[in-house]
Amino acid sequence: MSVFARALHRAGADTVLACGPDFAHLAEEAGTGFAELIVTRNANTGIAERTEQAAGEAARLREFLEATRDGAVPALFAQARHRRADLLADPDGVRERIAALHARLRPDWYVVDLLAHSAALALYCLGLPRVTFCPGHPGYLPADDTSWFGMPTAWPRAIRPDPAELERLRAAVIGNDRMFTELFATVVRRVAPHRPVPRRAFALCSPHAVVFNYPDLPWLPALPPGAGEAVRIGHCVGVGEEPGPGEAPTTAWEERLASIGAGPGGRPLVLVALGTFLSARDDVLRAAAEGILAHCPRAAVVVAAGNRTAALLPLLAPGGPGGGRLLVADSVPQRALLGRARAMVHHGGNNSFTECLWAGVPAVVLPFSSDQFAVAHDAERSGAGVAVDPNLPPEELARRIGRAVARLIEGSDGAAEVMARVREGGPLRGARRVVRIMAGLPGTALDAAPGGGTAPGRRPTGDGDAEPDVVVPAG
Template sequence: MTLLVVSPDYASHLLPLATLATEWRDRGERVVVATGPATAAIVESFGFERVHLQLGRGSNPGVIRAEEQVAEEDASLRGFFDATRLGMVETLSYQARERLTDLMWQPVATARAVLDVVAAVRPDQIVVDHLAFSARLALVAGGVPFADVVLGHPTALPVGDEVYGCPPEWPAAFGGAGAGADPALAGGRTTVESSNHPGTWFDDASVVRAAGDASVARADAGAAPEGVAGLRELCERVDASFTAEWNAALAELAPHLPPSTSAFGEHGDLLLYNYPGELADPEREALLPPHVWLGSAVRAEPVDAEVAAWLAGGADPDPTPDLDPTSEPDLDPTSDPDPAPAPFVYVSFGSFLSVRSDVLGRVAEALRRVGVRAAIALGSGDRADLGEVPSDWLVREFLPQVTLLDAATAAVTHGGNNSVTEAMTAGVPVVVLPFSTDQFAGAAALERTGVGVALAPNTATVDELAEALRHVLDLPTRDPGAAGRLAGLAASLRETPGRARAHAALTGRG
């Protein structure tokens, strides 16, 4: 049996897809990954075959830097980073405008290259990154069944009255005078109606089916930042433009197929959500096409000697951070004859947003104020922005995230889906500082379920960050119900990993 994995040339996309594919590999089955050269080493590290497939102009082998991209991608990234400093609606608007020209790179030629790969590999199953639009277009045009892996928050596939790029749910910290998307603006579109793939080649027993009435529109999600109405209008224009681009390519590749009513609503035969169903918005469930909640795609990491030594050397005679800023510290080293590992907070803004080391600097000051150890993945950020780094902290450009989350007491994150789902699998509550795209809806879900605190990265003060840290570090005391939900979620995600759920859904074998 052969599994074909189709991924953009980005580590953050390939890593969860490759992790899902390890279930096939470990069962002695063949895995072939179609991607670009920047992530070739990642493919090799998993022991998979690789075939060349370039899906876009950019790449990211692990830590992304604008100056390492081609000229067009360099300018795009720098514009994005600048937009994140202006505000949330400004960032989302910038990203929406970029989508007018940057969603499908050479779509017809790329689609034909994808179909050539399929013909050469002859796979039994195919899994594709949902955001690999040209690849999905190819498979739709070629009538090739495939599983569509939504690696981000579930709202990456809009349903009901949602519009791609305009989050339907926002954390309280971003609320403003503007309201969320008005249901009166809904076009009644659902993903079930707009898909060219109604097939049932997958294992029905593993799948949550769509509800009988898929036209039910979900209620407005609540307050959104000032300017969201204009953002929604822009996103609707992007939707129309992208759909026209999709249909033009589809007409050239497969003129017998009907045009799409919304390209952003297109999807594969089976949706695999790399997200815990326990965190999903229950109001969206009735609108979803056939799907499986994978929970997470937590990868195994090689032992990092420096990190292992740091974790082993972290015993503390007084392992309690300063959760009460008015309390006096216990300075007696003999008060606990058997020191426990000192609590620590894992901090990472991912491969893109680590460039916002100005925000990391405020987080670092809050950590010092609370008096807790930290492991900080600096990425492309400037270490000088962290200020004075205590001797018992671990700061590196790259850190093994899964390893550190497994031992952490809490985490600070930008809200990327890999970081969120890996933290949930480890049972680690989070302070989330969302900057862009689906991070806002993801942060709102963490806030709604009580397993995280969401703050606005541009405006959160050191005092606010410190209080948020105290809350998540002391979650069992401050919110026992949320702590219990988090523990139950972590147990479920560990008991049946996402890779096992994916394999069962695609093969009918557990």
């Protein structure tokens, strides 16, 4: 969201990033304004296990991580159980905070995360023009009455859940869909009775534009009825006019890469990273490292281990398999290292998938939950990678990852066309399109200003600055 906010700023829109104070630095880095706004109880400032969470959120995180060990459907079931607490927290409080923010800043329109349901509902009830930003797989937005939020739109070949398990999951996500839709309807009838009740809560999106941080693949699901124009930006790596080589590793990281022989012209580099939450699956990180070291004798390996670096230290012991070829760190500069990598092992997160496409790096995808199964399917179908079930027995998992990485390092690029299209896109081109779409909208005001009455028109903000064109609520 901060990258897209910067792109909007570069595209000529006076932009404010509205987020929690822990992320205020992102507004400064993006060159946008900043406004404090909290729209969720979840917190994740880089490594989820280290982030200070409320007790309930921490317990849900632990339960989710344990569920991932039982397989795809148990993980999705755990997410379905947590859905309301995770996605519709404090709708009245969020609406009041956005109304107060609007009364102070008077932006022309907003960009809101599809998954920030409380914020999206608030903007809908307040009648404020909005653009929907989908940070994950496009299947997050149900296309019709046969698709459901929380049910993967596609599965990779490596993961084929039991049909009976899938039917139980389908019943759970349909129940969530109906529960959320009724919750949305209750809020709308109570606070904005003049607004139509949304037909389906999870399909509520902008009638003007829906931005997807995803490539334009021909088999992706359609948008639901009433959705605005689809703007598929391909990636959120940078906002330059044209694709460039990307950021380079710092001097310190150049030295670390050299220590394992992965400097320029050295060993092929393989990056292993499972994201801020799933780095807790140190059993999978270890299997990946062992498999690559065993089956790719020329390769050097960098593992982002989050809070679990100690679990991988035995691989670095004298005489261990990682001697001279393995580097373990709590976090890594992923985009910079992708500029050097020959392959990556990741969890199927949207950013990892699109960043690999942008960098031209094939991947082994280990999907655990959420939209990662659909992302893994797309990686396979596009030729950009291969999927492996992360819950195979450790020795089998290591063997399959190692052999898959070896094939990717030695093989030809099977996804050149889609990778080229992704690099030709990007957030700046998408932002320019969105600015053009939203430019023709009439001036807006709150349907009901805080405290009653009709909100006044545009005016200077309290600090004397001009009002922003767009506010981007980012949690």
